[in-house]
Amino acid sequence: MAPRKLQIAAAGLGRMGHRHALNFLNRTPRAQLVAAFSPDPKEHEWAREHLEPYGVKLYSDYDEMLEQQGLDAVVIGTATSVHAEEAIKAMQKNLHVLCEKPLSTSVDVCRQVVEEAKKRPHLKVMCGFSRRFDxxxxxxxxxxxxxxxxxxxxxxxxxxxxxxxxxxxxxxxxxxxxxxxxxxxxxxxxxxxxxxxxxxxxxxxxxxxxxxxxxxxxxxxxxxxxxxxxxxxxxxxxxxxxxxxxxxxxxxxxxxxxxxxxxxxxxxxxxxxxxxxxxxxxxxxxxxxxxxxEMAFVKEANDFAAACLDDTPLPMPIENAVxxxxxxxxxxxxxxxxxxxxxxxxxxxxxxxxx
Amino acid sequence: MAPRKLQIAAAGLGRMGHRHALNFLNRTPRAQLVAAFSPDPKEHEWAREHLEPYGVKLYSDYDEMLEQQGLDAVVIGTATSVHAEEAIKAMQKNLHVLCEKPLSTSVDVCRQVVEEAKKRPHLKVMCGFSRRFDxxxxxxxxxxxxxxxxxxxxxxxxxxxxxxxxxxxxxxxxxxxxxxxxxxxxxxxxxxxxxxxxxxxxxxxxxxxxxxxxxxxxxxxxxxxxxxxxxxxxxxxxxxxxxxxxxxxxxxxxxxxxxxxxxxxxxxxxxxxxxxxxxxxxxxxxxxxxxxxEMAFVKEANDFAAACLDDTPLPMPIENAVxxxxxxxxxxxxxxxxxxxxxxxxxxxxxxxxx
Amino acid sequence: MAPRKLQIAAAGLGRMGHRHALNFLNRTPRAQLVAAFSPDPKEHEWAREHLEPYGVKLYSDYDEMLEQQGLDAVVIGTATSVHAEEAIKAMQKNLHVLCEKPLSTSVDVCRQVVEEAKKRPHLKVMCGFSRRFDxxxxxxxxxxxxxxxxxxxxxxxxxxxxxxxxxxxxxxxxxxxxxxxxxxxxxxxxxxxxxxxxxxxxxxxxxxxxxxxxxxxxxxxxxxxxxxxxxxxxxxxxxxxxxxxxxxxxxxxxxxxxxxxxxxxxxxxxxxxxxxxxxxxxxxxxxxxxxxxEMAFVKEANDFAAACLDDTPLPMPIENAVxxxxxxxxxxxxxxxxxxxxxxxxxxxxxxxxx
Amino acid sequence: MAPRKLQIAAAGLGRMGHRHALNFLNRTPRAQLVAAFSPDPKEHEWAREHLEPYGVKLYSDYDEMLEQQGLDAVVIGTATSVHAEEAIKAMQKNLHVLCEKPLSTSVDVCRQVVEEAKKRPHLKVMCGFSRRFDxxxxxxxxxxxxxxxxxxxxxxxxxxxxxxxxxxxxxxxxxxxxxxxxxxxxxxxxxxxxxxxxxxxxxxxxxxxxxxxxxxxxxxxxxxxxxxxxxxxxxxxxxxxxxxxxxxxxxxxxxxxxxxxxxxxxxxxxxxxxxxxxxxxxxxxxxxxxxxxEMAFVKEANDFAAACLDDTPLPMPIENAVxxxxxxxxxxxxxxxxxxxxxxxxxxxxxxxxx
Structure with missing residues (x-):
């Protein structure tokens, strides 16, 4: 039987978001992109062509996406202003989180994400500083x-x-x-x-x-x-x-x-x-x-998937992001x-x- | 419905063969590695761990593998001495062929492969000169x-x-x-x-x-x-x-x-x-x-898959290989x-x- | 009749001083090194071998050297602590001055040199920042x-x-x-x-x-x-x-x-x-x-000689050195x-x- | 008393010839350029400005130049076709020779120069392959x-x-x-x-x-x-x-x-x-x-002067040039x-x- 793949959803399909989505879809063998969210109709149009045919369910509502059965993780590539809120919501649904940097431009908001993550040490919560994977x-x-x-x-x-x-x-x-x-x-x-x-x-x-x-x-x-x-x-x-x-x-x-x-x-x-x-x-x-x-982002996706699946440490503590x-x-x-x-x-x- | 993927088999799992197999398995979104052949028990051992769990059927007999239902193509990474024979057999089974270079160290044998390919212009037959994809x-x-x-x-x-x-x-x-x-x-x-x-x-x-x-x-x-x-x-x-x-x-x-x-x-x-x-x-x-x-080989696999699926020209004529x-x-x-x-x-x- | 060469004396024959002396002796066609001063017996020993045979008169007393007939200029490569005093004395003897950087580590002392130079606008007074000549x-x-x-x-x-x-x-x-x-x-x-x-x-x-x-x-x-x-x-x-x-x-x-x-x-x-x-x-x-x-110092010597002989502007104002x-x-x-x-x-x- | 300098004459003041002349005049401390020959009136014009004022006697006749009293050496930078003849004449006047490459485009003519040189082992005869001095x-x-x-x-x-x-x-x-x-x-x-x-x-x-x-x-x-x-x-x-x-x-x-x-x-x-x-x-x-x-040519001039004055071996045997x-x-x-x-x-x- 095939080893289990990380079931991951992508939030945000803009400049970086769509790259994360494609990387998890095509270049992360141990992960399977199963859902994607965007509030933007243009991004949905793109997704209907590039994601949906490959089994990715599309959402216009982030909360709704989090309800999808079988999800393990979310990759967040939306606007910085909603990173923190989305990350916290995902954790509250018991999902691993890979969030584009920064968690927030506000140190206080960053700290809230970290607090939330500390309550759930079994979750992998990472703020993606791509150079670490280069x-x-x-x-x-x-x-x-x-x-x-x-x-x-x-x-x-x-x-x-x-x-x-x-x-x-x-x-x-x-x-x-x-x-x-x-x-x-x-x-x-x-x-x-x-x-x-x-x-x-x-x-x-x-x-x-x-x-x-x-x-x-x-x-x-x-x-x-x-x-x-x-x-x-x-x-x-x-x-x-x-x-x-x-x-x-x-x-x-x-x-x-x-x-x-x-x-x-x-x-x-x-x-x-x-x-x-x-x-x-x-x-x-x-x-x-x-x-x-580019290849650092691909490696980030793969290393994140591996850490979630194997319960191994992430390369950087979430506190660093703060x-x-x-x-x-x-x-x-x-x-x-x-x-x-x-x-x-x-x-x-x-x-x-x-x- | 998901677009059709190229169903490909890998012949040879040695030094280059196993890289081709992994590239088609993991880094070629439009292809699906469905079969692999090796005459070598050690390579089978490796394949049972790295290929079989992901739905790749293993064979110790090349001809038998070619009989597998639904195959579209073969990637040949065996010893040079059998490249030509295997390529010809694959074409005779109406399969596209991506063959590690060279087709043969004998010019005459190379020519036989080309002759065979010319009879079947609908097949994509490529001898992989990786630098073309760099x-x-x-x-x-x-x-x-x-x-x-x-x-x-x-x-x-x-x-x-x-x-x-x-x-x-x-x-x-x-x-x-x-x-x-x-x-x-x-x-x-x-x-x-x-x-x-x-x-x-x-x-x-x-x-x-x-x-x-x-x-x-x-x-x-x-x-x-x-x-x-x-x-x-x-x-x-x-x-x-x-x-x-x-x-x-x-x-x-x-x-x-x-x-x-x-x-x-x-x-x-x-x-x-x-x-x-x-x-x-x-x-x-x-x-x-x-x-x-490395990345040239990945691109080669992707370009080959695209040419087969879309019936587009290969980047180099097979005659060049001769x-x-x-x-x-x-x-x-x-x-x-x-x-x-x-x-x-x-x-x-x-x-x-x-x- | 041969064009006149700049008659120059070297003060200091230590690490940089001896290089200035040799550059003016051997690699500055329009200058002639005619005198050299050092307070250090070891440096005199070196000078007796490398300078004296070529017509360079040696001095253990800086003031005495300044009295030598026909001098046009002094290149100062002594310890930083005496740069300013020696530069001022040379100007007072109506000599052009090329002084190793810095004029002094004290801004006030630097200013004294500049004041002295301003009184004698016909003199070329330069603090050698070698990179300008690279x-x-x-x-x-x-x-x-x-x-x-x-x-x-x-x-x-x-x-x-x-x-x-x-x-x-x-x-x-x-x-x-x-x-x-x-x-x-x-x-x-x-x-x-x-x-x-x-x-x-x-x-x-x-x-x-x-x-x-x-x-x-x-x-x-x-x-x-x-x-x-x-x-x-x-x-x-x-x-x-x-x-x-x-x-x-x-x-x-x-x-x-x-x-x-x-x-x-x-x-x-x-x-x-x-x-x-x-x-x-x-x-x-x-x-x-x-x-x-090295070659910047050679060019510095040549450019300084040319500026003195042709009364052309120096590449940098002495105020810059302050x-x-x-x-x-x-x-x-x-x-x-x-x-x-x-x-x-x-x-x-x-x-x-x-x- | 000042050490003796190599008294050298320059033959040819064209593209390379005038560079050799200037290098021996200005950038070879142990040599003194004392004569220069060119058959070309334009080159004489240049020489009257750049060489003559510095004590270099000018000639329109090569043989006449060789008669100048006190000559030690000749640097030959004329047209290739006369290199060999001029080199041989110089040797016959007991002068050291530094000749621009090649001695000749004819192997036989090259050999004549070497024969002549072999008869006078006390002379330094070098064909200047500048890269050796880089x-x-x-x-x-x-x-x-x-x-x-x-x-x-x-x-x-x-x-x-x-x-x-x-x-x-x-x-x-x-x-x-x-x-x-x-x-x-x-x-x-x-x-x-x-x-x-x-x-x-x-x-x-x-x-x-x-x-x-x-x-x-x-x-x-x-x-x-x-x-x-x-x-x-x-x-x-x-x-x-x-x-x-x-x-x-x-x-x-x-x-x-x-x-x-x-x-x-x-x-x-x-x-x-x-x-x-x-x-x-x-x-x-x-x-x-x-x-x-450029600096290799300068070093060549200096090394040649040193070999002549100190009777030390040249960096390359003249046979190599053949x-x-x-x-x-x-x-x-x-x-x-x-x-x-x-x-x-x-x-x-x-x-x-x-x-």
Whole structure:
């Protein structure tokens, strides 16, 4: 008899949601996509062609989908504003949850999800930080864990998007939580991974500027930002994020240890082709993060399915997802207020919030 | 109702065979692996764990497998010596065929397969040259087709394996057809692709030496070989193959045109990690061709399934598989005899065989 | 009759001093090294072999050397603590001055040199920031000036030295001015170059840690530091400096503009050799900054000679040397105090010094 | 008293000649350029401005220049057709000789120079193969000599020029000796260096085509050529040369040994700048060989001066210059005739010349 497959439902079929749905449908052998929800008629149209014929039942109501018999898990790829509520509802129906990052742009709301998850330790609840599932990052982490660079001390990481002149990101800034929460949260998550989840911030600084999207000012956001987080253990992480790149996605990480260094994706590349012309020798660059991380999302789906089916630990504790958003929020606060934020060794903030 | 999936059987579950089987089982959404054959009890053992539970029926007899009801296609990954026979039998049962390269190390036997295929134009018969399905090669081909390098004139291509000190390749040389047939056949296939299937050789030279595997001498083979093929249209391809690399797999191609150049995989890499140590800055290299071409094999399976289901053209004519082996054989002959081989403009050989 | 050569004297024959002397002796066709001063008998010994036979008169007294007939210029490569005094004395003798960076680790002392220089506008007085003379930086600057990246907005620059376990840098920290003054001053100078000498800091943050040289604590210095300088024009520069690199010198700069980006030395390399071994593919890295910038120092000597002989402008105003040290000092202060520093649009500091 | 400098005269002030003259004038501390000859009034005009003021006496007659008192050496950078005659005359005047490559395109004429040199073993006579003086090649050679790649077995080397649409190279082909003699001779010289001067060819093949310069046909030359030389010791060298590159100079060498591999200049670069634009990430490439090898020519001048003054061995025996031209001629013959050439173990050719 065939081994049981994880019966999973997809919530949200937009930009990322439909990718999660297709990954669970086609590229996750141990899972079976059995249901999908979207509030959007256009997304239903797409789903009727690409999901329904393969046995996926479609819903316009999330709660209704959760009632479907035999469900084991939900993958949540809806708008960030409903992530938390949907995740909590799913847990209350005793379902495993894979939620697109972030759980919420609000630290408090994130914490509610974590509280709910803690009540049900038998459930697998994961906030998907895709870089954790990327071959290159996993290889780098293995080398660090193996001691190849001594004690990791400095982490430089950046999330740099290709410039999108459509104005989308100005609107988006209204509710994105700001660039450090929206973009650098990936780099912060990497910091927790490479330095250890238990690290405690000691002080935080940040600066930013608006170079190409003047409209961001109304949302107190910027399109270029640099931040530094110093930790009590003697480590420092520093981040750069931008939405202004001419060439494409450039997500780079360097981890510098007392005895060596590792870099990941220092020179981004779309493939292994070089073009020789009178301009010189050129390598093309992925235009978007999915071009860089597609296979990491596939691995995430597979690892999540395996953890649910085999009851094995997830690669990252759900608390991390809160911690990453929390540090992102502090960076954003430091950026807006122009003041460093300080913490004692227990992680308690030393001054009153600057805002 | 769910769209019909290609019902496919896998012949051979060895080194490449089991990868084809798993790819069709898990990573080819439009295909369903329903049967598998192997003459080897150990491979059956593996299959009972990894295939049978998922509805794949196992056979120790190839002919018996072909009788299974509802089969549409066979993927052949057995030993080269039986490729042709199995392919012909499958066609005679009206099945589509995806056959690992080469059809045979004998040009005559290759031709029999092609003859058989020509009788059944409704069948999709493909000899899998995996590089045709590789993202980077496809990207490069698109640029050439787009005229970005002018008229492609020179092609340099190499197939270089990591040194295997086990002695396997000495034994293997007894029936591999020689390094040009076994290894460079990939580079020759790329030549047919980038220069056009219709190109006609004008002259061929080759040289080789034995550097690390003295036992090859008994099979008139070498472990390092360089060959040149000049074509009547004014193009030249030159090849290098070796089994002596210390660092891993290094399959490089350069296509030089009258107005530009492209390279593929000029500096092989295992991933996007760089390691900084007192030795310098290092990138690791895939140890084997599957590390380089894994996703190409997955794409091959998907494209083959689509061509069968949609009755669309395959990316390469089956005749190419003969032509590539033929050119490889001539290179091998030139290597062994130390004489150039010449052809007239129709492709007719000008001298009697040297051997 | 042969064109007149710049008659130059070298002060200091230590680590950098002897390189300046040899560059003016051998690799600066329009200059003639005619005198050299060192207080150190060992350096005299070296000079008797390498300088004296070629017509260079040696002195143990700096003032005495300045009296030598026919002198046009002095190149100062002594200890930082005497740079300013020697530069001023030379100007008072009506000599052009090329002074190793920095003029002084004290901003006030730097200013005295500048004051003295302003009194004698006919003299060429330059503080040698070698990167300004590096081919790659000059090429990058040309592209920026040419508008190829739009408006330069973000500058990331790092000065990273190979780890020196000898303890030298602990002692050195007593009088180096701190890592931002000693190391990042180069990156700050690049910032003034690429963003424009007139840019005004708006706010400054810095963080640092001690990872491998515990003795630095006694000098309130660190071995790893990250700092950010935000400018009123909407630009941001951020810096990393370390003395902990396992692999060698890694001085990298990236300039990100509204329409493109440039990087300089993103992957340092000793030469054009790649080594393929079972570890992967490796490029070696220069161990020290002179391995990276040797030819820049030669160009500096030649450009200085030309400016003196032809009375043409120097590539950088001497005021920059003060401004760079000033910004470095602020970064060091921000590092030590854990507080951001703010400035108004005229460059006036908004709070009282934190110290 | 100042150490004696090598008193050297420059013959020829054209493309390469004037560079040699300037290098000896300005960048060779142990040499003094004291005379220069050119038959060309335009070159005299240039010399009156750039050489004469610095004490260099100008001549329109080569023989007359050789009479100048105190001369030690001559650097010959005239047209290839007079290299040999001028070298022999210089030797007969007891002068050391540094001659641009090749001594001659005729093997017999080359041999006359060598005969003359052998009669005067106290003279330093060198044919300048500049790559021998390049940092990267020297570094690679050191690693090979050190055993880092085991026994060097395969050498791939190419000399690839940027396309010059002026028609110059068609005219030039009338007397250049053909592409293998003119271009690949550098790669052949590297082969002699890395495999050992004593290696004996076993067989030679070559193929070529005309892609962009149809006029070459009248001189039996081509603009793209590939050749293979197999040696009796079990090594193989293969070469590619072209004058068709869109991007610039691309002179690459790979040396593959039984235990590792080295590459030199695998990805050519003009400097350390990368340009990020919507095309991707680009590195510029030197347009000409002097952009790649400038510093090698400077080192050549310095090493030659040192060998003459100190009576130390030259880095390469003058016989090599003949051997390299000889192998180049055989490759050219194999190209034109379409036949392999074979040799016995003593190096004796086995068949009558094909021509």
């Amino acid at each position: 071959d290159s990052y996993q290889n780098a982490y293995g080398k660090v864990a193996d001691g190849q660079i001594g004690r990791p001390t400095i982490l430089r990481s950046q999330t740099c998007d290709k410039h999108d002149p459509s104005g989308f990101f100005v609107e988006y800034a209204a509710w994105s939580g700001g660039v450090f929460v929206d973009m650098s949260v990936h780099d912060i998550d990497l910091t927790l991974w490479f330095f250890g989840n238990q690290i405690v911030p000691k002080s935080i600084s940040a600066h930013g500027c608006i170079a190409v999207q003047p409209g961001l000012a109304q949302h107190k956001d910027v399109d270029n930002a640099v931040g530094i987080v110093e930790f009590w253990g003697g480590q420092i992480a520093y981040y750069y994020c931008t939405r202004m790149m001419a060439h494409g996605q450039e997500d780079v990480t360097e981890v510098i240890g007392t005895e060596g260094k590792l870099s990941v994706n220092l020179i981004p590349q779309n493939n292994l082709v070089r073009i020789y012309s009178d301009k010189g020798i050129t390598q093309e660059v992925p235009a978007h993060y999915y071009g860089r991380f 911690k990453a958003v929390q540090i992102g929020s502090w960076l954003q606060e430091a950026l807006v207020t122009g003041k460093q934020i300080h913490f004692d060794q227990s992680g308690k903030r030393l001054e009153r919030p600057n805002l | 993202d980077s090669y496809q990207n490069a081909y698109g640029k050439v087709a787009d005229g970005q390098i002018g008229r492609p004139t020179i092609l340099r291509s190499q197939t270089c394996d990591k040194h295997d000190p086990s002695g396997f390749f000495v034994e293997y040389a007894a029936w591999s057809g020689g390094v040009f047939v076994d290894m460079s056949v990939h580079d020759i296939d790329l030549t047919l692709w980038f220069f056009g299937n219709q190109i006609v050789p004008k002259s061929i030279s080759a040289h080789g030496c034995i550097a690390v595997q003295p036992g090859l001498a008994q099979h008139k083979d070498v472990d390092n070989a360089v060959g040149i093929v000049e074509f009547w249209g004014g193009q030249i391809a030159y090849y290098y193959c070796t089994r002596m690399m210390a660092h891993g797999q290094e399959d490089v191609t350069e296509v030089i045109g009258t107005e530009g150049k492209l390279s593929v995989n000029l500096i092989p890499q295992n991933n996007l990690v760089r390691i900084y140590s007192d030795k310098g800055i290092t990138q690791e290299v895939p140890a084997h061709y599957y590390g380089r071409f 032509k590539a082996v033929q050119i490889g054989s001539w290179l091998q002959e030139a290597l062994v005899t130390g004489k150039q081989i010449h052809f007239d403009q129709s492709g007719k050989r000008l001298e009697r065989p040297n051997l | 081919d790659s930086y000059q090429n990058a600057y040309g592209k920026v000036a040419d508008g190829q990246i739009g408006r330069p907005t973000i500058l990331r620059s790092q000065t990273c030295d190979k780890h020196d376990p000898s303890g030298f840098f602990v002692e050195y920290a007593a009088w180096s001015g701190g890592v931002f003054v000693d190391m990042s001053v180069h990156d700050i100078d690049l910032t003034l170059w690429f963003f424009g000498n007139q840019i005004v800091p708006k706010s400054i943050s810095a963080h640092g840690c001690i990872a491998v040289q515990p003795g630095l604590a006694q000098h309130k210095d660190v071995d790893n530091a990250v700092g950010i300088v935000e400018f009123w024009g909407g630009q941001i520069a951020y810096y990393y400096c370390t003395r902990m690199m396992a692999h060698g010198q890694e001085d990298v700069t990236e300039v990100i503009g509204t329409e493109g980006k440039l990087s300089v030395n993103l992957i340092p390399q000793n030469n054009l050799v790649r080594i393929y071994s079972d570890k992967g593919i490796t490029q070696e890295v220069p161990a020290h900054y002179y391995g990276r910038f 401004k760079a040290v000033q910004i470095g000092s602020w970064l060091q202060e921000a590092l030590v105090t854990g507080k951001q520093i703010h400035f108004d649009q005229s460059g006036k500091r908004l709070e009282r010094p934190n110290l | 940092d990267s090649y020297q570094n690679a050679y050191g690693k090979v000599a050190d055993g880092q790649i085991g026994r060097p077995t395969i050498l791939r080397s190419q000399t690839c020029d940027k396309h010059d649409p002026s028609g110059f190279f068609v005219e030039y082909a009338a007397w250049s000796g053909g592409v293998f003699v003119d271009m690949s001779v550098h790669d052949i010289d590297l082969t002699l260096w890395f495999f050992g001067n004593q290696i004996v060819p076993k067989s030679i093949s070559a193929h070529g085509c005309i892609a962009v310069q149809p006029g070459l046909a009248q001189h039996k030359d081509v603009d793209n050529a590939v050749g293979i030389v197999e040696f009796w010791g079990g090594q193989i060298a293969y070469y590619y040369c072209t004058r068709m590159m869109a991007h610039g100079q691309e002179d690459v060498t790979e040396v593959i040994g039984t235990e590792g591999k080295l590459s030199v200049n695998l990805i050519p670069q003009n400097n350390l700048v990368r340009i990020y634009s919507d095309k991707g990430i680009t590195q510029e490439v030197p347009a000409h060989y002097y952009g790649r090898f 051997k390299a031209v000889q192998i180049g001629s055989w490759l050219q013959e194999a190209l034109v005739t379409g036949k392999q050439i074979h040799f016995d173990q003593s190096g004796k050719r086995l068949e009558r010349p094909n021509l």
